[in-house]
Amino acid sequence: MSDTAIERASRNDAANQIAPVPRISIQAFCESQDVANVIESAATDRRMSKTHVKVHMGGLPAAIEAYRTAPTPNLIVLETYADRATLLDQLDGLAEFCDAGTKVMVVGHENDIALYRELTSRGVSDYVVAPIEVLSFISQVSHLYNGPTSDVLGRTIAIVGAKGGVGSSTIAHNLAWSISRLLEYQTVIVDLDLPFGTAGLDFNQDPPQGVADAVFSPERLDTAFVDRLLSKCSDTLSILAAPATVDRLYDLPEQAFDATLDILRSTTPCSILDVPHQWSGWTKRVLVAADEVVIVSAPDLANLRNTKTIIDSLRTTRVNDHPPRVILNMVGVPRRPEISLSEFAKAIEIEPFGVVPFEPKLFGTAANNGQMLAEVEAGSKIVETLDDIGRLLMGRGAARRAKKTLLSPLLEKLAARKKAS
Incomplete structure (x- = not known):
């Protein structure tokens, strides 16, 4: 030779x-x-x-x-x-x-x-x-x-609804879009609602594989296998979609998603976990293990009770972590009696992280077209709010307008709307 x-x-x-x-x-x-x-x-x-x-x-x-x-x-x-x-x-x-x-x-x-x-x-x-x-x-x-001394790369953000139908998946998907687009972080949405997940619909995709393949094939699970299961939405955003079928039962063990999420944490800067509204061993485990927990709620009594219940439970298991963040969604529905922001915050003992007003035309258009809110109306105050929330969740600090954007204009708009009605 x-x-x-x-x-x-x-x-x-x-x-x-x-x-x-x-x-x-x-x-x-x-x-x-x-x-x-x-x-x-x-x-x-x-x-x-x-x-x-x-x-x-x-x-x-x-x-x-x-x-x-x-x-x-x-x-x-x-x-x-x-x-x-x-x-x-x-x-x-x-x-x-x-x-x-x-x-x-x-x-x-x-x-x-x-x-x-x-x-x-x-x-x-x-x-x-x-x-x-x-x-x-x-x-x-x-x-x-x-390397042996390198820090853990990824940050996992678990987003869950306090009640069914509060729009937690929509918020999760749009936050992921904001983080990937503005911060240019490689981001993965993990749709954990196996029978009814909507990540594929919201991004107008029909991936043949997804998170269920990882869960039900643990013997094949490694970085390369998880990477093949991802469906690319943009240069910086991918989804690990749910099958969204009911042709089998999803009675999952408590550690069902551990290996998949560990792989994503070591390979992806940001993983957004779209957690379904249910309470089981594996959902609690996912929430407890996440770097950030976001509870999406609406300003009514059932949501208030459930939000308080989830916060109290996670406080006992995440003693050294920041309390869950709370986003109030669909605020200002015409003619609907609502719990005020101050009363809601006082009851849960946490100031809401952001307030998203009721805008059925914007949200409905985006959902029916398989688009994100920023693609439908880039200059919307709601988009600005979600952009700021995304920055804060990733520890990057909000834009200078954030303090005003997160609450003030939205509350002013809601007050004007209620006054008009």
Whole structure:
């Protein structure tokens, strides 16, 4: 065997040991075309097939300017020729706009261990010395998310209705759309209502496979199998659909979804769990294990009672977690007596996270067309409210208008409507 063949075999072995990069968003800001070309080539590699990669020129100054008004991705790659003092000053400027959870990789042109230590002490995830190769770059990114000291990637948000028919699935699907569209997070909707789930309908899709295949084939369950079950809605949004049939009974064990959700947590930045309105071993387990729980309710007595019951139950099992968030939906139905926002909040001892008014035309049009609310009426106040809620649930902070958007204009509108009627 020639030396060239030996080297080739060694490279192949090294490549086969690189774990696939999970479903993350990456933005690179380069100063040289060589580094930009390497990252663009890496984006086409099979190990990066789940990632969403954008390459820009301009280095750190361009990154600072870009993130003044835009959310940061899961990973920022920055190429720099700057000296140490300038580099550290620019990184401090970028830090003002970086969201929690964003990792930063610096590609430098100086092999300096002291600089490496300085950068890591400031929170930089990795420092790589140029020139770089495709496989070495992929390996570095993979290690950030698959290494023994890497943080858990995904965030799971469980959304459940306090009562049947309150629109929790609609809220869940539109929140997922907002998170994937505005924050550019790779997001998966998991429709856990196996017999009657509506994720496929809401996105005008009829996936042949979905979450039931994962539940009833535990022996086949791995990352690749779950990935094949996903139905793509956009570059950043996929659904794990329910079969929506009653040709079998779904008497599921308590741990039915554990393995599937663990896989999604390790590969996907955001998983929205559309939990059906029922109380069983597995639904309680899903709610207890989620990073965030959102209860969708309506302003009537039954919803108030059920919301309070669920909150009290979860408080005892999620002692060290934030209390469940509450979204009041379908508020302001004409001529319907309703519990006021202040009375509702006082009874459940939690301020509602958001208020969504009754808008039958907007919601009905979206549902019948298999569209999201933002596709029907992008400038709607309801869409703005859901966008802000999505940001807050992902720990990214709401837009500057959020405090006003979440409650004030909606309550003003509802008051005017009631006064007119």
